[in-house]
Amino acid sequence: MKAYYLVKNGNSNNAFELRDINLSEPKADEVSIEVEAFGLNFADVMARLGYYKACPPLPTVIGYDVAGKVIKKGANVKDIEIGQRVTALTRFGGYATHVNTNQSGVVPIKDNTDATVATALATQYSTAYYAAEFSMNLQKGEHVLIQAAAGGVGTALTQLAKRKGCIVYGTAGSDEKLEYIKNNGVDFPINYRKQDFYEYIKAQKGEKSMDAIFDSIGGNYVKKGLKLLAPGGRLAMYGAAQIAGDSDKKSLYRQLKTLFGFGKYSPTQFFGNSQALIGVNMLQIGDFKPYILKQCMSDVVDLYNSGEIKPFIGKVYDAKDLAEAHNFLQKRKSVGKVVCKW
Template sequence: MRAVICKEFAPYQNLTVEEVEDPVAGPGQVVIDVKAAGVNFPDILLVEGKYQMKPPLPFTPGGEVSGTIASVGDGVQGFKAGDRVVAATLLNGFAEKVVTAANQVAPIPDSMPFDEAAALITTYATTIHALKQRAGLKSGETLVVLGAGGGVGTAACQLGKAYGARVIGCARGEDKLAAAKEAGADELVDYDGEDLKARLKELTEGKGADVVYDAVGGNYSEPAMRALGWGGRFLVIGFAAGDIPKMPLNLALLNSRDIRGVFWGAWAGQFPQENGQNMAELFELYVAGKIKPMVSASYPLDDVTKAFDDLMQRRVKGKVVLTA
């Protein structure tokens, strides 16, 4: 089979696509014929050695896949060859086949295309955990989404609306704002052309927002934090802007605001039952038409660097996927 190979921690342009041996399912494992694999910013950090974990070299990146079961190992129940599934693999997803633990696999609805399924796991699972378990978002509250035109941002807009929140989507430029609007944002803020704090205060009539969902970091975090009202919750999702902000802690004291970290992968490992319930809810919301992953482009494995370029150049509206 063919797979993307990272031989050294280096710029992602050094990745190669090579022939490797097909994986074999061990006890408790399944092999999946990969139809699509979601591409995420942490994949770039992994191959460049900038992530909080460093896999042994060489390795194949790719943490989320969709496809069909090719074979099952001893002791696996509930799956058979031909089943349509998604899987959170952490690694090895950018390949024609992948082996993974059966407890990391979930069936997908027959109505769900493989590219949308591959775009669901990381962004929507992170977001549902953020809004439910971390923020406790309630119907009628105001949710501010930074980076609202990207993968997790569009997921946050859709899930926020599904939970009955008023969603303010913040992004840079007309294309990203249009993606946020398509994802359900009620109000839009261009944080390159507007005073973010002042505009958020205006849109909330001085009350302030209830929840900020921040996947961007950089210069946008502090003004968004200052726009939170009493008891507001600031969700730390990631730092797509590249800079980790140094937040003045007095902002947490004022208005009794909370700063809450969101690390879905670690939480899912500790609470697999609750994570499974979240995933089941996501598929129910999809079938009900309340969420729909936005895929802006699909590339073959050979064009993995083009997919990463799309992310780095901020051309992605929603998600980009690789197809095997």
């Protein structure tokens, strides 16, 4: 049994080390999984760069999602059988050939489900589903803005919003990505490296025109987004990719710029406009409302099985090329999901 340990913050080439591991017996609420594929998430890049507070001290094994086969289970696990293939959300530990994880983040998949697709369903689709269904309660005909729409969560959000009959505005950072988000269902694609998204939407539809905004960039993107929010609108913030920047070095300047970029808000402004600013953090949902995490995971697997959502696997790496995969995601080259296979 092996795992890639994050041993050093900074450049991906020096960050990981393959080590032998011993897997402990699963606890009462855990299953042990033999991993076929593990997914990368942007939070992993933030952890590598040293920005992710929830990351355990180094050396540690990061990784939020795996697909594989259950090889052991704890006494309380009733609805998952040994031998079943599953998609699983791991609270770290995913970059491994074997991992134990709590049953609340584990859902069976069909025998013919591609393992790489299954990893996308865990963190990225479940986050998008929770945000779209539970936090934002998207309605037919609503105008929705999705930031970083070409990414893993962005791809999922677009499909879920279109499924609800929303009109989708989406941003991405290159013309190739624009083509991708258009094909994925975005009605109004915006290359935000060429055009300010706020000015574009203001010119097209005016301020106060978006019913729902999904923001994973943070800072001044949230501030500008709030100006575009209609009365009755909701803005969900679920990431702060802006902090990462292009450098491998941690930057206090970028952290402060992002923090001050948010601006200041008073509850009365939200009350007055009947608006909401909503935070989404799936770690907290997993810890405090595990039954909701389970429901989100089960629902996205059902939607996948019925053909209503289609994860896009942008790139698959051999696990030995983990450093390259990390760099690819960090440098904003990816669309959809980035996955490593053992």
